[in-house]
Amino acid sequence: MKTLIPLAMAVVVLALIPLWVESPYALHIFILLFIGIALGESWNVVGGFAGQYSVGHSAWYGIGAYGAFILLQKINLAPWFGVWVAVALSVLAALAVGFITFRLRGPYFVLASIAVAEIIRLLALNTKDLTNGAEGILSPDLPPLKLGGAVITDWNSKIPYFYMGLAMALFCIAVNFAVKRSKLGYYLQAIREDQDAAHSLGIPPTLSKNAALAISAACTALVGSFAAFYVGFIEPQQVFGIDVSIQMVLTAIIGGIGTVAGPVLGAVVLVLISEGLRTTIAQAHLLVYGILVIVVILVMPDGFLGFISQRLRRKAAVE
């Protein structure tokens, strides 16, 4: 309850923002923030709770993006149905990959996850009939969203994207809460701390990790297709490239890995930095990400959140 009340207040304040903020740029920043939060939380399920540092999550992001785009383009399936098909595809692919790669541990798993994402990127690049190769796909005009004959939105402003993004970020946060408190969550944390000990206590490691990956991939694919429709254009490097995966990992690491609030904080930090730098050194915001990750690993390996709470505890102890 103690955390729910401020959370609910924050949500209400956020939901009211489009009423008095009209600048499309400000709304754009918020949408980027929601995407960042949702991605960080998605990765956190498998990277944070289960401790499986996947650096190949761009695979699920890209399947979400390409799935929904291709379904709309080739068979004219409206996005709000197509997205779920893309999510299902992504989960199926993730289960197949998880079945194979979760036999590996530590750095070997990291390497395998990168290889899988690269393989999928190269497939998207080479199957030109389906994906249009390196030229990418431009989003067709979206059919207006209707409910009982009344047009709710024709997608021409940023406001519908704002609310959908907010809902998506909240959904991913809720998923993290639910997983963390569930039996699966405890299994995952036990596996993260010591897989062999967890296994000997009767926890099924491969099954638990696959369940975490399926949840994580579903959320990531959802965000991927949302982001693709928001941007309106996709190409293999942009959605399947390793930059997407690294950004997801960084969001969780910088905020505080394995916590529900961490990726939120991480997304705020990263979005503010990259937008703040866009006007000064446009392309090199990744430089600052790099410096940030070095500093975080060396100075505060538990992320900003861990760093702050450690400071508070120390202060409390002194007083």
Next chain:
Amino acid sequence: MAVLLQSVLSGVLIGGVYALIGVGLTLIFGVMRVINFAQGELVMVGMYCTFWVFVLLGVDPFLSVVVTMPALFLLGALLQRTLINRVLDALPQNQILLTIGIGLVLSNLAMLAFTSDYRILSTSYSSSSVGLGGIRLSTPLLYCFLITAAITAALYWFLVKTDVGHAIRATAQDRDAAQLMGVNVRHMGVLAFGLGAALAGAAGALVAPTYYIYPQVGSAFTLKAFVVVVLGGMGSIIGATLGGVLIGVAESLSGTYIGSGWKDLCVYAIFLLVLLLKPSGLLGKSRM
């Protein structure tokens, strides 16, 4: 038949470079148990060094190895002393993230300094080739392979015959025992990272005449170096040499017979297969 022989030989030539990058990676891993995700970015730094030494001073790219190797050795030793050293006892994931961060910093610094334009280093012999009984081999690749072989031979001599080499190998075999025998394992770490970086720099210099030079070129080399090292067996130098040549040949054959768009895909598929079927690699001891 000529086509087959041609692509196998081209594969061996380019595989030599992969071997060089992989040996650097495996040396660093052997001594410190750190997987360097910035290895490809070090190759990129070597490529730019070579490019500017060529453009400003007119030094031949293959001669510039004499400059790039010491320069990259210093860069590597500096990175080890200031950053890597502090995470030797941290979780492997955190070590990986640290080196990913270093890679991001290097490639984006290169972008700020040199823009993201693709640059080409063209020498008088860039597009020439040597005939060998019906087979033609690209001259720059041939030079590149010969120098690679010389550097690899020198490295073997250093590791097998010199005292410092013995100390490095002892540290790789058993860090604690080496320390008890009076080896300064901290220095060996600096030395290994410096050497690994110098090998990456040499590879960068050697491929500069045949590859496009741009800030993001590193990540492709990093991935390929992992494939090479895992195929050969993590920590095994002979394994990495063999792995490099095998991957070069596999890439060249799949490029010839399947299509050039698919060659990287074949390489990663082999990588996954090796990880699954024999994760300790061809010549490595199992550390899983």
